[in-house]
Amino acid sequence: MTCLACSPLAAQVRVKKPDRGTYQAPGSAAETTGDWELYPDDSPQLSRIQIDEVIYDDMEVASDAEGDGLQVVDAPGGLQLRALGEVAGANSQPSNAQIVRPVSAMSVHPNSSANGALMGGARIIQSTGSSHRGRVLRKTSGTVTMMEQPTFVGETIIGSSTPTSFQGPGCGMEGPGCGIEGCGCGFDVGCGLEGPGCGLDSYGCDSCGYGGCDGMCGPSSGPCGAICVDPNRWFGSAELMIMFRKGDRLPPLVTTDTAPDTGSLDTGTVLAGNDSVLKDSTVGGRLTLGLWLDNHQCRSLVFRGWVAGDEKYSFGADQRTFDVLAIPFFNVATDAEDSNVVVFPNAPADPAINGRFGAVGVDAYSELYGGDISVRQFWRGGLGTTFDVLYGYQYMRLSEGLNISSSSTLTEGTDAGNYISIRDSFEATNEFHGAQFGLAGRYREGCWSFNWLAKAAFGNVRRTADRQGSTTVGPPDTPQDGGLFVDPDTNEGTFTSDTFGWVPELDVNLGWHRFSNFDVTIGYHLMAMTDAIQVSGIFDRRINDTNNVLPSPAMRDSTFYVQGIHFGLSYIH
Template sequence: MIQDALRRFAFVTCFLAVGVFHCATGALGGDRTIRRKQPDRSTYQPPVLETHHLETVTVTQADRSEQAGEQHSGLVDAPLDALPQPRRRAEPVVTEASLPDPVVLSENGATVQTVSYETSNQRHVNVDPQHQAVQTCSCESCRSGGAHVPLPPPMPHTVDASPYGFAGEVFDGGCDSQFCDGASCDGGCDAIGCGPLGRLGLSANDWFGSVELLLMFRSGDRLPALASDGTLDDTDTQIFAGRETVFKDMTAGGRLTVGAWLDDYMDRNIVARGWFAGEQTYGFNANQNTHTTLVRPFFNVTDGVVPIDDTRIIATPGEASGELSIRADSNTFGADVSIRQLWYKRQGATVDLLYGYQYMGMDQSLTIADRATALSDGVRPIGSVLATSDSFDVENDFHGGQLGVATHYREGCWSFSTLAKIGFGSIRRRAVLAGSTFTSIDGNNATDPNGILVRSTNSGTHSDNTFGWVPELDFTLGWQKYPCFDVTFGYHIIAMTDALELSGVIDPNLSVNLADPAVGAQRPTSNFRHGTFYVQGIHFGLAYIY
């Protein structure tokens, strides 16, 4: 009697310890369904217990008071998978020799319950034939009108040999996305998981990512007047190019995100992203004959002359014919790598803190080329040619660290994610300015390294470094349209402070008496201006969910 009482006491104590540990982990936020492919409200499939090759243990009749005490403690209905376990399965190396001996519980010679173990390569599901085709869905809207399938009746438990306790997920051949489209699922996924990574021999639970189309708008840049039909101080002058905001139209770009989990509990991951906003271009071309006037305007600040609006004649009736070409482009791109650590999770929501490295680049260029042919004897003989060109190339490269917060919430088939972070580090700014003038008079050709907007006072390569910030904000709404995949839509904005743009390197004030640059005003200058540049827009994509 004493030995039997001690045995019953030890049995009850073990189950009480399991129940207390389950409650403690639940109180600490052990919601292990948040990051799995299965939605929070998936259907529970109980494990299976087997009854063969087992030892027999004799159990005496328990008193009603003890049975009532056990029933009151909640041990009878406690699930076998109550112990903590990873959200991502980690298959242990188990052999039959290393497994404990099977145990049989019997009463008065009759078998009451049996417990056995099996190795990972012998896992299976004992399902009633009428329930073999049962699949679950993430939400009612995903069933596409399919009828609700009732759960099968409870079945015996097969306990999986897992180092984390009773996993209760021993199956092979099911779809772990818990997604239905109509009456059936996606046809079944292999044990590795859904998606192309499974075909490559990699675990689909180890990776996640997305591919997105970006439709972006830049903050724009305002260029000075570059072409007109007269001086700028004349109210009747028409501006052909310049004095307007450029790089303001929508462009199409893309973004690729790839991530990997760094622990079995899927609380820490590494994420790498690369993106580009597409190329934005601006252009103007004119080929004028003797019926139209075309000039390049500038502000003349030559010493000894009252500053006035002046022009360089390209074409004018009876004097010259010519052509003018203006082309500008802008490119914006970036990449970053971050470590994300789970900070909070509750009721289907997670909050990650992130840190890492960030890069962002912004390049702009402008080329202005003109060619004028004299039609009468004046400043130049008839047939003489004067051609000038100015080019500006601007580069901004940011390298630095980043800190931020990423959140994610899922409710059935819908999800909502946010990203807020700020980069801080060094911005390397570089500007390359070049000009030239070509003249041909009576067959004699000459070249001068001075254009109109780029001359000896500001030509060459100019570069510096400064401290800058790159803040970023992103919102994404996802819908689980396909198994293991979300269709996404969102908004994105990213900025760079202290950036160098084309308007900051163009000086429209010119001093034309540059025979001796050491004498008189030194214009145009290389005193560049900086400002904040940003790009924003919407994005559409497809995300492999985790």
Template sequence: MKNDATGHRYLRAVLAGSCILAITHSATAADGLIRKRMPDRGVYQPPTLVAGQVETVPTTALPTPTSRRRAAPVNLVAAPAVSAEAQDENEAASNDSNESLRELPMPVVLESVETQTQSPQLKTVSFEQASAAPAVPKARRSQPTQHVETCSCQSCRSGQAPATMAYGEEVIYDDEVVYSEPSYDLGCDAGGCDSMGCNRCGDNHWFGSVELLLMFRNGDHLPPLVTTDQLDANFQVLSGAEKVFDEMTAGGRLTIGMWLDPYKDRSVVGRLWFAGEDSHDFTANDSSASVFGRPFFDVEFGQQGFQVIAEPGVASGEVSVHADSQIAGGDVSIRQLWYKDRGATVDLLYGYQYMRVEENLRISSRSTSLSGVDAGAILSLEDSFGIENDFHGAQIGVSTFYREGDWSLSTLAKAAFGNTRRRVDLSGNQTISIDGDSASQPNGLLVRNSNAGVHDDNTFGWVPELDLTLGWQRFPSFDVTFGYHIIAMTHALRPSGVIDPELGTDLSDATNRPLAVFRKDTVYVQGLHFGLSYIY
């Protein structure tokens, strides 16, 4: 029995010592747990607690997010409640022993994450594990690139356009995580460019170009206007019976466009151009030839006639011929992306087209009689032909663009159809001066009462156009361009088409000739253009 009592006392002593060690170890472990906590970021200041009164709160861990949608908050784990008296005691105790007081981290916000199975599994963890869990980044899905960028390589190299993101890459944009989507672009190379240029070229909505045009018209064939004596078998044509308006002229073209959507798939483009003025001039006087004058056909007698201007011993005089041609136009079109593939785009266009062809012909002569009863008399004749062709219509066509590094190629093929208003102003004048007295009448040689006046009509016409342009990026954001251009107008009037083919009438005006005639022709202008284009 004594041995049993002794054993019981020994056992109780061992148990008491174990309890004391356990209590001491528990306090030390709790103190060590608090010391290992990471300091708060200063966003939230929780109340302080006395050491030993901390209660471990079980929480749940967050699974790895599998969705890129923004998570919605659910429950909050409340911090341990502390009364006002306990808080005052804690503040007093903190002055005595700072080592026994610790701050708890801010309350943990638990967010539910939508998974592919819609049944998230939560894991129970300690308070420290929950506080140390990484925050779920806010994520959003970026819009996939659905257009072809046509910015310049120099723009990329100058830092105006960032490099293309790789597929699936996380990028911080406006404090949010952006996951890149697959793109048609394969990314910029070491020089900042690839077959389609570079992405994200900025927010500039305007583009345009200025070009110098060196153009050639198809010309017009005038009938004989000034000849030597036609009664001579060896007569010569001094003016006329030749092609005019076929010299090179310098013009210009201005193009301005604006994008109508952020993807740069739809734009409005306006153009103004002119081909310059081409002119033809001829002058003859007594020193030019022994005999010269103006031919006509006498329909009353059915034979060739000749109005003498200069002939030795008969008359002296001079004659001048002036002709000019101006061609200009403009259009406004909407261009819609139709096809795209690695730096190449094809746009369909539709809109309004205007074109004007204005040509004039004036023949003036002055002759003084040297013999006969009319000696000293002065005869002045003038014929004027003013022609205007104005086209208004709708246009449809296709434009393409392709860029490869610093080089680009653009094409334009379109046709407009609509109304061509043709207007002809024919006027003639004849003045006879004898001894200081003069008399005038509205009759020239080729324009007389029978055809003088303003005549106009309307007809259906076409205006086709073709343009090829090669660009080289010599300066940042600008292409130096070179190309070929041709545009035409059908059913137009020209000087040769409004002159009566009989070329005149009986000077007594006994017949109803010449007539007002309208012989249509096609006018076209073609040539090269050089310019500077602002790259969009």
């Protein structure tokens, strides 16, 4: 199985390591120098050696070092080291040698720990003299390590029979597998790539990847303090979301009956209300935009904005569809069920109730959206898996409303032709502001990836209940205060309260690397808001209270949730 070892893109591949001890026999297509072979980037012939330590070092080459004969190598092609088979002698190579990717930013620490000798046959940047011996050579952005005439014994690079520590991308190596895994960044360049364009990954991995902004914001163009426009710094996704709300169970709102009964709950049949509404699927969307905050891709800033789409419910009827239409309520004055009759047939069905025609309508809606911004910091990873911790700010808004309107005109009796129109409006709004903490993870295997997010935000939930009522009688039109369920003396107006609440969230998705730099994703999400109010929590059907206490202005809260599936396209690099 071929390993990508030098390509910068390979630094973003996260796959499983092969078993320890795997060895690939040498070929004969390479140019041999001493006991090692040098290959170009596109060579498929790679074997495996293990190096003790690899760390990043972004420091400039000291001016005195340049005076010692160091020469910067611009736009390096990168090296790949191919170990030979067993060679007789003290510096023979073991059969369980492993491979490592030489990166485009490395340094070599010559030391005298072995036999007191200094390294003379290895160099970073291109050395034209020997005055650099014994000093630490550091890289300038864009340079590459070039090793001359090393042989490999165990897990140490030897130059001229002298131990040399090998340093590169900011981390230690963990294990002898086919790739790098270290700096606590879950960086794993390994084998097992399954075709061109597969397995390349950046978003959500927080890996110690390469690329970054060296070309745009590096030392050659100033400090990297500003936001860089390098596309390797950015990632994101756009998703279509099909969402299902918890819904709300409304009280009985419209009834019908058979005359002479008047549609009270004792005898009537409910046409609207007394059931859960606002729970059908809606189409929304989510946009995610992220920025890597360091060249190692260990920390990122992620913004998400989403909208669930509006959910609506409506009902309408008039005298053409029903002989009796009424709005039921509980009459506190009589301590019994009662109704406001809107449509009723002419007498003599019930001489106590004049005939009338009219119409009644019910409209309800639900709006839901939110967003968050967080910093994601790598925690741990390995074998193609990464775990990030995240912290930041979250906002969520839920607004639901209900309108009940009726119009009725008398058709007989001394008041024939008189009419009355009544309207009641209820709106419940919840706004959450708080801090969020959680975990995010990712696992990639070839062209497939699995991502998950589990977090919870805690903070303030501001609940606002707005109740408005109006009544018009005529002719002529004469407005009156209040409606049927909204009393200006008890519950009409705007009421606000604040409470502590939670917003937990779970999100999982499966990704397929279908296009270059893009994953096609499908997943499931669940989000909730505790201590939220809905229309049913601010609606009181108890009216006609002579003590002016009911209907009540109180707010009853509960936990609201929304869930669904999403389909998207994720940009990675």
